[in-house]
Amino acid sequence: MQAEERHENRRIDLWLALAVLFALVLAFWPAWKSLVGIWSSSEDFSHGFIIVPAALYLLWRRREAVTRRPPRPSWMGLPVVLGATLVYLFALLAGVWTLAYLAIILALIGAVLFVGGWRILRECAFPLFLLLFMIPVPSQIYTYLTAPLQLFVSQVTAGTVKLLQIPVYREGNILHLPGHSFQVIQACSGLRSVMSLLTLGLLLGYLTLRSNSLRTLLFIAGLPVAIAVNVVRVLAMVLALHYLDLDLTAGEVHTWFGLGIFGLAVALLYLLRGVLAKWDRSAAAG
Amino acid sequence: MGPLCRRRLILLALILMLTAFVAHRPTAGEVPAKPFPLASTLARLDGWHLIGQTPLEANVIEGLQLDDYAFLSYARGGDLVSLYVGYYFSADKVGAPHHPLVCFSGQGWELSDVGHAKFRLRDGRQLPVAVMTASRDVDRQYIVYWFQAEEEAASGPFGQKLRLIRQRLLHGGEQSAFVRLSLPAGERSEEECRRAMEEFVRAFYPTFLTYIQGRPA
Incomplete structure (x- = not known):
């Protein structure tokens, strides 16, 4: 009975995580689209394509450290996520793309903090830092x-x-x-x-x-x-x-x-x- | 993952979906192409005679992401001014022009007297510009340039970006341009060159504004 319940809970967790991932991609879609455009057209920033897969791989390597202890969510993450989305919307309106790209990373930091807490954020620090290198320096x-x-x-x-x-x-x-x-x-x-x-x-x-x-x-x-x-x-x-x-x-x-x-x-x-x-x-x- | 984390994931998804909804709302978009090409608008400048027009190669137009441009030469008395304007209809291209400080050095010019100035226009307004003298072998050119954001000018790209952000937020303005003027300096002093250039700018700028506003010159 307990095993079945655990299985059911895992299924719910997986669906929720996928829903957040989908919403994250959808919310920041204009910025992702612009990033891919720059990666594919500029010799200086074509390495951007490998950054997200590399960050995901590094996270995968740290999966045991991340899941070793239960998460301790922090409310501090909520203002960070809200701030990131506001900065992002302003950046879209003003046409400041670099700010929009930075907002993606800020939102990710906030989301990890909000759901996982400080310990998990520390474990994810390098993969999140690596994402900075996908952002093209203004030409x-x-x-x-x-x-x-x-x-x-x-x-x-x-x-x-x-x-x-x-x-x-x-x-x-x-x-x-x-x-x-x-x-x-x-x-x-x-x-x-x-x-x-x-x-x-x-x-x-x-x-x-x-x-x-x-x-x-x-x-x-x-x-x-x-x-x-x-x-x-x-x-x-x-x-x-x-x-x-x-x-x-x-x-x-x-x-x-x-x-x-x-x-x-x-x-x-x-x-x-x-x-x-x-x-x-x-x-x-x- | 406990119920607390699940509740937070749901809240996170809702915030992000709301962001997506706002981010995907249609915006003003690009300014439609102008009724007149820039080069023909600038063909007549008060007191100056157009003496030449240089077409740019396709790969240069592509490299600079130009929506329109003018590369023209004018003469008046003994003064000869070469004008280049790279024009952009959408704010996305605000970083597209190459900075003269980089390009002139990259092409082997030695730069001196690099600085900023303000040119007085006919209507009394001041136009902020950047100035420098470029020398290569026996060739010596007095260069003036600025970055345009809608109807405002800035002597550097950062100022242009800030002005365009303001224009975009307040008026939905999207247009930008890079303007460069060069004058063969020869043995003339910087002050003499500056005076000749200021005269040219007084004739050029009002006509240029009509193009920005989409009016016939």
Whole structure:
């Protein structure tokens, strides 16, 4: 009898949780739709697609810790949810999408607190924090912050090309080679892959390292890795054009080349993680 | 999960459904396209002669998400002014224009005398603008730009965003634009360049406003 009752209660809980999930998606649908539009159209934020599945996977990994003890719901969650929905509606009305995206995460925090309490919120903290990385940095701010890095990449590349005795003249992010000028990237763009590599460093560190300072180090390493692979990317483009008359900036070859460069970035991060993991182990052993 | 959690889940679902109901109510949406193209509206400016028009390539129009644009050159006496206006009908595109401080550097220009100014218009109002001098090899250009939100101007994109939020909340306004002017500076002083530019803006701005308002110039 008790087993049947337990089964029935579980069924009700599941349906209620699904109803809340459905309502959450429906309420924030315009913001989700806008997010997916940006993820699919911007090279800088295409990593957004993996964030929600990654957060769900991390939650799944922590399911035992979450369900170990019964929840202790907190009323504090209610004003947070209500505040988030008000901020969201204002953001929709005013057309401030970044605020609308942040409201989704705020509503989730409030909902977890309201139903599960502080302990469960602590257990879910990292997956919820990870969701911040699905939010695109407004393009003007992103470009403003990363454009100097892109200029640095162009400078280093032009210097290296000169060392290889290839005549080159640089105007900002535009490289002029004999008989051919090309923009190594749109001249007005910022550095590519920064957000993807920062996110990857964050995830990799969280999943495979124990020390928080080493995790932070791996996260920050995404920036120099992005600079390094962008130098390699531009250099490869120049060399391919100069020696093979092959234009890697357009067509199908550009896509495959881009994937290869991203693979190189992932390999570099993984290599760095391997070094940090050794320190992690020695620190744990000490 | 106990009955308390269940009650809270139900309350949560109700709050979210109510939010969904409000969020999905129809809004004003996009401003319909203008009866006249921007370039033809700006073809006649008081005292200035249109001497050239540069069409933008399709990939540039797509990259900048332009709804309309004008890339025109004008002359008056010894002054030559190049005008670029990127125009957007919906507020979603308010972040689409590229910032000149980034683009000019990206194209190899050295920037100096970067700052803000206020140009006095014919009706006595002040127009907030950003100014700078861009140099590349022997070329030296005096640049003036601003960001438009409906009938209000701001010298930076953040100010434009705030003005557009206000316009949208109070009047349902959606339109925005980026305006850039350049003048070959040569050996002229900054003050001389500024005076020439201010003269041009006095002729340009009232005509530009007629386009924003959807009236014939």
